[in-house]
Amino acid sequence: xxxxLYLVAFVAxxxxxxxxxxxxxxxQPDWVIPLAGLLSGIxxxxxxxxxxxxxxxxxxxxxxxxxxxxxxxRATARLEGAGAFMRGVMPRxxxxxxxxxxxxxxxxxxxxxxxxxxxAGACAGILNTAIACPVDLIKSVLQxxxxxxxxxxxxxLLRAQGWRALxxxxxxxxxxxxxxxxxxxxxxxxxxRADSLQALPGWVxxxxxxxxxxxxxxxxxxxxxxMQTQPAGMPQSLRGAVTTLQLQGVRSFYRxxxxxxxxxxxxxxxxxxxxxxxxxxxSQLAIRGR
Numbered sequence: 001x002x003x004x005l006y007l008v009a010f011v012a013x014x015x016x017x018x019x020x021x022x023x024x025x026x027x028q029p030d031w032v033i034p035l036a037g038l039l040s041g042i043x044x045x046x047x048x049x050x051x052x053x054x055x056x057x058x059x060x061x062x063x064x065x066x067x068x069x070x071x072x073x074r075a076t077a078r079l080e081g082a083g084a085f086m087r088g089v090m091p092r093x094x095x096x097x098x099x100x101x102x103x104x105x106x107x108x109x110x111x112x113x114x115x116x117x118x119x120a121g122a123c124a125g126i127l128n129t130a131i132a133c134p135v136d137l138i139k140s141v142l143q144x145x146x147x148x149x150x151x152x153x154x155x156x157l158l159r160a161q162g163w164r165a166l167x168x169x170x171x172x173x174x175x176x177x178x179x180x181x182x183x184x185x186x187x188x189x190x191x192x193r194a195d196s197l198q199a200l201p202g203w204v205x206x207x208x209x210x211x212x213x214x215x216x217x218x219x220x221x222x223x224x225x226x227m228q229t230q231p232a233g234m235p236q237s238l239r240g241a242v243t244t245l246q247l248q249g250v251r252s253f254y255r256x257x258x259x260x261x262x263x264x265x266x267x268x269x270x271x272x273x274x275x276x277x278x279x280x281x282x283s284q285l286a287i288r289g290r
Contacts, residue, residue, distance in 0.1 A: 032282030033108055034101050040275040041100030045092050048267035050085035051259050056143040058256030059225035063144075065248065069259045080146065088142030095135045103128045104275060107185065117189050118182045125181030129174050134166035136173065140228045171238055172224040179220075180213040187212045188272060202276060203269040210268025211261050218260065219253035 054073055057063050063072060076084050103124055111120035158165065188209035191197045197205065214221065226241040245252050 028279070028282050029285065032279055033105055036275045036278035036282070037101035037104035038097040039278055040104065040271040041097030042093065043274045044100070044267045044271035045089065045096050047270040048263045049089045049092070051263035051266070053085045053087060053143045055256045055260045055263055056140050056225055056229070058259065059222050060140075060144045060229040061226060061244070062229060062231060065252065065255070069256065087145065088139050091142065092135070092139050096139075099128065099132045099135055100271070102131055103181070107181070117186050121185035122178045122182035125177030125179075126174050129170055129177055132177065133170045133173050136224075137166055137168060137228045140225060144229045169224040169227040172220045172227065176217040176220045176224060180217045183216050184209045184213040184268070203273045206272030207265035207269035209272065210264040213268070214260050214264050218257055221260070222253050222255060 054069060054076070057072060057076070058067075058069060067075065073085075106124035106127055107120050110123050111117060114120055188205055191200070191205040191208065192202070223238065223241045223245065226244065227238060230241075
């Protein structure tokens with residue numbers, strides 16, 4: 001159902017043009033938003049990958065519940081080498097830009113239709129999980145593998161557990177991205193308009209928007225990671241993950257909070273700045289071409 005809704009929305013989106021900047025001001029070339037999304041995704045992956053790996057390992061149950069972020073980082077570097085922090089980066093570089101392309105394209109279209117940043121962000125985030133969930137799951141499985149050869153590939157996952165395995169954790173992902181992107185776009189767009197914040201560089205606003213995303217969604221993100229990275233034989237259902245966390249206390253929902261917030265500040269600072277830069281240059285080209 002999610003995939004069907006996504007396809008309907010995305011086809012309508014690609015036929016409707018962009019809303020940023022408003023069409024009344026300048027009609028951008030059709031390639032601007034997709035290109036901005038692609039470059040945004042590439043820049044985000046490169047900016048946040050090491051911290052993203054640390055964040056995923058902290059939230060998974062495979063590395064214990066007692067090590068601090070610094071202790072886990074030291075243990076990973078000592079036992080697996082520094083390259084472990086970049087594990088999964090190539091598959092993510094090949095796929096995540098497409099996720100961002102889809103997300104921004106959906107958002108721009110929905111914002112033009114609804115006029116609501118919150119509604120557009122929430123709907124874009126939820127619909128985008130149709131393609132984001134498989135990418136996120138494979139990335140998480142690779143990041144918790146203790147050696148490159150130990151990671152299940154997408155084909156092995158499909159062969160062992162069927163196509164549904166690629167959508168494990170989609171319910172908490174839909175909740176996280178629906179709430180998170182409604183907040184992220186609202187904070188970023190309102191921040192650019194607020195007189196008191198206009199003195200801040202765009203990358204700072206982007207970082208704050210990213211941090212606000214996870215500040216509101218860390219508990220559900222922990223549930224998602226647990227569902228996606230549990231080893232065989234452990235509970236991989238939503239109920240099983242929530243029950244495990246309830247037994248460990250409320251604080252366990254916020255495990256990995258520090259590296260998560262730093263990681264998303266860096267990632268969104270770069271990603272949103274890149275997106276705005278490409279859109280701005282595209283608008284300038286459109287104006288010159290008149």
